[in-house]
Amino acid sequence: MNGDALPQGAVPDSATPNGAQPPADGAQPPTPSAPTSQGAQPEPTPPALRLLAVHAHPDDESSKGAATMAKYVAEGVDVLVATLTGGERGDILNPHLQDDPDLPARMPEVRRAEMAAAAEALGVRYQFMGFVDSGFPQGDPPPPLPEDAFAAIPAAVAAEPLAALIRTFRPHVVTTYDPSGGYPHPDHVHTHAVTVEAIEQAADAERTPPGQRAYAVPKVYYDHGFSRERSMRLHEALVERGLDSPFEQWLERDATRKRRLADPTTRIDVADYFDQRDAALRAHASQIDPDGFFFAVPREVERIVWPWEEFELAHSTVPVETPETDLFAGLR
Numbered sequence: 001m002n003g004d005a006l007p008q009g010a011v012p013d014s015a016t017p018n019g020a021q022p023p024a025d026g027a028q029p030p031t032p033s034a035p036t037s038q039g040a041q042p043e044p045t046p047p048a049l050r051l052l053a054v055h056a057h058p059d060d061e062s063s064k065g066a067a068t069m070a071k072y073v074a075e076g077v078d079v080l081v082a083t084l085t086g087g088e089r090g091d092i093l094n095p096h097l098q099d100d101p102d103l104p105a106r107m108p109e110v111r112r113a114e115m116a117a118a119a120e121a122l123g124v125r126y127q128f129m130g131f132v133d134s135g136f137p138q139g140d141p142p143p144p145l146p147e148d149a150f151a152a153i154p155a156a157v158a159a160e161p162l163a164a165l166i167r168t169f170r171p172h173v174v175t176t177y178d179p180s181g182g183y184p185h186p187d188h189v190h191t192h193a194v195t196v197e198a199i200e201q202a203a204d205a206e207r208t209p210p211g212q213r214a215y216a217v218p219k220v221y222y223d224h225g226f227s228r229e230r231s232m233r234l235h236e237a238l239v240e241r242g243l244d245s246p247f248e249q250w251l252e253r254d255a256t257r258k259r260r261l262a263d264p265t266t267r268i269d270v271a272d273y274f275d276q277r278d279a280a281l282r283a284h285a286s287q288i289d290p291d292g293f294f295f296a297v298p299r300e301v302e303r304i305v306w307p308w309e310e311f312e313l314a315h316s317t318v319p320v321e322t323p324e325t326d327l328f329a330g331l332r
């Protein structure tokens, strides 16, 4: 299952907004490159900042931090999404597609095509890390994980390809899920553990294979996309305007959930990038109902009430002051 592990699916440079950036497997260190020789020198351009967003399945990048990625792409940041699994066991969540009898058999290829379209909408590059979706075991107690499942692979092993990617791409910022996974899917919980392990392995010279250079990620964040505060504020705003709120049930369910209650530290203003986020969400047509939850808040309301995406700073090697409004604060 790990056979085709290393990364396929990286979009060609033509789909990269800053096509001059090196591909992930040949990324350069975050230091200014040596000046070229001959003739009048152009002003040296500062080295591009790099952001690596780690996600469990194709579609997660579009529902967690997507507008933030689009914003940084617009600023010239090199943004790479690492998607740990192929999403092969995802249910078809779009009622418009549930009558397609061939779709389940074609899921792996469908989800790859959807990922390509979403990445294009956001302007990001992406790599599949080659693991197999664990599925969301239903039942009490839940059935055991399938043998080939990503979540059944020890984090130290599953982290190796991601550690190699970190050593080559050398991101200034990595985003991932908090220890709860943000959502109790086994792949989401495991994504946290695997990302943390990969960051440690990447920085450890003794665990760095010949031919790679160890690399310590300066800043690590957890996604905070579905905060209770956001849901409550949007819910109240919809009710005030006499509109239907999709958050009523969500808030009830959320109240019973065991969640980590850490506060976000970093709020990014992304209202100008909602359209790109929505286009990326719609690209995952098998997973996202275009009439469903993600599109239930009129964007003009969202822009006024909650124009942000939020993150929690989990680790920093540079001095920072929170709250922040920029993932790269302290690194520019």
Ligand SMILES: [Zn+2]
Pocket: 056, 057, 060, 185, 188
């Ligand atoms: Zn997911």
